[in-house]
Amino acid sequence: MIWLTFLPAGLTLALGVVLGVAQLPLHPAWSARLLATVAATTVVATIGTLVFITVNYAATLFPRAAGQLPEWALFGDDQPVPAGLGIPAIALTCLSVLTATRLSSRWAAEVRDARRTSQEVVESDVPLALAVPGRGGEVLVSRGLLRMLDGTQLQVVFQHEASHLRHRHHRYLALGALAAGTLPLLRSLNTRLRFALERWADEDAAEAVGDRTLVAHTIAQVALARSSPEPAALPFPAFTDSGVVQRVQALLATAPDKNTITGPVILAGAGLGTGLLASAAWQLDHVLGLTFL
Incomplete structure (x- = not known):
């Protein structure tokens, strides 16, 4: 078999691990x-590699049936797995x-x-x-939130x-949960993806109301008033979900650059690179024409 077949999955997985700890100098939207x-392409590359090896192992066990499989689904050297x-x-x-399947059903x-x-308002x-999420979208709010915040602060919440x-x-x-699962x-x-999504919504809310300090204070007030943290496995974002302290600090600082050029360039480069790796995960040996172990 071609051991280089593991390369696409290994590279995308390594990139995913690095991005899980690295600080990205991008606007939260681009982050x-x-x-x-990267989460999506890593899952495709890794699962694709596993399926590819599974198919070739089945061909090793049942060589007659292997003759019915297309050439691209088999290793190029015809060695048993x-x-x-x-x-x-x-x-x-x-x-x-x-x-x-379990994550999708629960979601x-x-x-x-x-x-x-x-x-209706949660009592x-x-x-x-x-x-x-859904057709038109809805915002679920509790009676406690409505009593605690004034009209301006509620506008922050609804803009977020x-x-x-x-x-x-x-x-x-959903992509992040699937990748982590x-x-x-x-x-x-x-975890970083969830945080970036909250920061993205924070910046949108700050731009909509025109007051970064108001958004920061609203987030802090709601977080401090909660008796328990948000559940980590919510299928949709909550107002005080993910890194409240870091979000407040970011809002009290200068607004991040929108990266109108670098953002699309980096995203396109990463998407093209990891996408090619994911597509090659099934048949890297055929793509490169290699026949060595």
């Missing part, structure tokens, strides 16, 4: 897009599929429950605001949640 893109590699690949492929159920709840003293809905941040969250090494990347 979130970059992190989500050892059981020490094939069996773990089968197990990890099945585990990844089960994990993705759908939680979104349905939130949509039903968002039709709770805990200050809470959530952006609930409107940003989540307008930019469909729930899709980014199937590839534990990407949990830090998922």
Whole structure:
């Protein structure tokens, strides 16, 4: 078999791990897009590699059936895949599929429950605001939040949640949750993605109300009033979710550059590079014409 087949998955996974700890000098909007893109391509490259090895191991076990498979689905050197590699690949492929199915089912159920709840104010003293995705989008708020904030502060909250809905941040969250669930090494990347999405909505709210200090104070006030932190596994962002202290500090500082040139360039470069790696994950040996171990 071609050991270079592992290269695309290894490179994208390494990049995902690095982005999970590195500070990105980009506007939160571009940071979130970059992190989500790398999360998606890493999952595709890694799962694709596992499936590729699984198919080739099955061809090793059943050589007659292998003749029915297209050439691109098989390693170029026709060498048998050892059981020490094939069996773990089968197990990890099945585990990844089960994990993705479980996460998707839980996500759908939680979104349905939130949509039903968002039709009315939540009768709770805990200050809470959530952006609930769906047709038109909804914002779920609690009675405690409405009592605690004045009209100007409520505008901050609704502008923040409107940003989540307008930019469909729930899709980014779904990608991050899927990546972290199937590839534990990407949990830090998922954490940074959630933070970047909150910062993106913070900056949109600050631009809409024209007062960064007001947004910072509102976030801090709501966070301090909560008796418990936001659940880490929410399928959609809450107003005080992810890194409140860092978000307040960022809002009290100068507004970040919007990276109108560097942002698209970096995102396009990363997307093209990791996308090519992900597409090559299934047949790198055929792409490069290599036949060595």
